[in-house]
Amino acid sequence: MSVGNCVSCIFACLWSWILITVWNALSLAFDLSREMM
Known part of the structure; x- marks a missing residue:
């Protein structure tokens, strides 16, 4: 197995x-903002 x-x-x-973490954070923030409304 090569280094590259x-x-x-x-x-x-x-x-x-990183994509999964950002997606989870965005959906969590969306749920929170919807509850704040």
């Missing part, structure tokens, strides 16, 4: 984790 392949795999894992 490993790095791209790590970036893919990080990117998907």
Whole structure:
């Protein structure tokens, strides 16, 4: 397994984790703002 392949795999894992975290935060904020209305 080459180093470049490993790095791209790590970036893919990080990117998907960041997207999931942002999506959860956005949906949570949306629920909170809807309750505030």
